[in-house]
Amino acid sequence: MQKRVLSGVLALVFALSMNMLNSAQAQGKAQGQKGSAPPKSGTLTFIPHADLEALMKTNGDHPARVVDIAKSYNLGAYLLHFETRPTTTGPLNGWAHNDISELYYVIRGAGTFLIGGELENPKQDDPNGQSVKEVRGPSTSGQIKGYTPQKYVTGDIMIIPVGVPHLPGYEVTEKTDIVRVVIDPQKALNLK
Numbered sequence: 001m002q003k004r005v006l007s008g009v010l011a012l013v014f015a016l017s018m019n020m021l022n023s024a025q026a027q028g029k030a031q032g033q034k035g036s037a038p039p040k041s042g043t044l045t046f047i048p049h050a051d052l053e054a055l056m057k058t059n060g061d062h063p064a065r066v067v068d069i070a071k072s073y074n075l076g077a078y079l080l081h082f083e084t085r086p087t088t089t090g091p092l093n094g095w096a097h098n099d100i101s102e103l104y105y106v107i108r109g110a111g112t113f114l115i116g117g118e119l120e121n122p123k124q125d126d127p128n129g130q131s132v133k134e135v136r137g138p139s140t141s142g143q144i145k146g147y148t149p150q151k152y153v154t155g156d157i158m159i160i161p162v163g164v165p166h167l168p169g170y171e172v173t174e175k176t177d178i179v180r181v182v183i184d185p186q187k188a189l190n191l192k
Contacts (some may be wrong), residue, residue, distance in 0.1 A: 009129050009138050012069070017114075022091065024036065032104040032142070042067070042068075042070060045065050045067050045096065047064045047065055047077060049059060051064055052064060052177075052179075054156060055079035055081065056079065056081050056088070056177050057081075058081065059081055059082060059083055060080070060157075061078055061079075061080045061135050061180065062078060062079055062080075062081075062135075063076055063077075063078050063134055063135065063189075063190075064077045064078060064079055064192075065077050065192055066182070066184070066189050066190065066191050066192045068110065068187070068191060072185075073183060073184055073185040073186075073187060074182075074184035074187045074188075074189055074191065075181070075182070075183060076180075076181070076182035076184060076189055076192075077179065077180075077181055077182075078135070078179070078180040078181075078182060079178070079179060079180070080104070080168060080169075080176075080177070080178040080179075080180050081177050081178075082109070082111065082168075082169045082172040082174070082175070082176040083172065083175055084172050084173065084174060084175055085097055085169075085171075085172045086171065087092055087112075087170065087171040088167075088169075088170050088171065091143050091152070092114060092143060092144050092147075092170070093141060093142065093143055093144065093168055094114060094119060094141070094142070094143075094144030094165045094166055094167035095119070095125070095136065095139045095140060095141045095142075095166070095167075096119060096122075096139060096140050096163050096164060096165045096166070097136060097137055097138070097139045097160075097162055097163070098137070098139060098140065098162070098163070098187075099126040099137055099138055099162060099185060099186040099188060100136075100137040100162065100182050100183060100184045100186075100188070100189075101159070101160065101161050101162050101182075101183045102159070102160045102180055102181065102182050102183075103157065103158070103159050103160075103180070103181040104152075104155075104157065104159075104160070104168070104178050104179075104180050104181075105178065105179045105180075105181070106152050106153065106154055106155060106156045106157075106177075106178050107154070107177040107178060107179060108154050108157070108174070108175070108176065108177050109152075109153075109154060109172065109173075109174045109175055109176025109177060109178070110151070110152065110153045110154070110170040110172075110173045110174040110176065111151070111152060111169065111171050111173050111174070111176055112149050112150065112151050112170050112171040112173075112179065113149075113150045113152060113158065113166060113167065113168050113169075113170060114144055114147040114148070114149055114150070114161065114165075114167040114170045115147060115148050115150050115158070115164065115165070115166045116146070116147050116148045116164060116165060116166075117145050117146030117147035117148070117168075118144075118145055118146055118165060118167055119140060119141065119142030119143065119144060119145075119165050120143040120144075120145050121142050121143065122140040122141065122142040123136065123140065123141055124138070124139075124140055125139045125140065125141055125150065129150045132188070133188075133189065133190050134189065134190055134192075135189075137182070137184055137186070137188040137189050138186075138188055142165075144166075144167050147165065147166075147167070149170070154158050161189060
């Protein structure tokens with residue numbers, strides 16, 4: 001069952017990426033760019049289960065693969081792993097991505113994300129920082145205010161567009177593994 005759901009999510013991501021590519025090509029033609037031959041098909045990127053299992057052994061957000069799609073944008077597959085932990089207290093620091101959109105698919109676990117609202121005293125993340133180059137892309141960080149707590153369980157999907165503040169892992173009630181799919185039109189993330 002879990003493999004069938006994961007296959008469905010990956011098919012959805014592929015369809016979304018092809019839709020973005022077609023939209024970008026149509027927009028280029030609408031802006032008067034000369035038509036060109038369609039891009040050549042890329043090569044398959046395979047991520048074996050063993051690679052994901054290895055990433056599930058360390059807390060955090062880790063790239064499994066980030067690939068260039070038809071020289072138009074990067075598409076990244078990440079694994080986000082959280083051990084069980086209580087609700088975060090104190091200042092709640094979240095971020096909003098400047099250029100990337102994300103799809104989160106919960107493979108297993110339960111908890112709460114904070115999504116939406118605004119960032120108080122927002123600051124641009126260091127563009128040369130490892131997190132920006134490998135995980136987040138250009139982002140703004142700050143104390144998240146006016147958010148919506150979004151509970152999640154195994155099988156849920158969350159799509160977070162560009163510019164929406166969020167804080168994953170606010171509360172983790174069960175050990176959690178999430179496949180995070182990133183659409184990076186500015187190619188800010190390092191390929192892997």
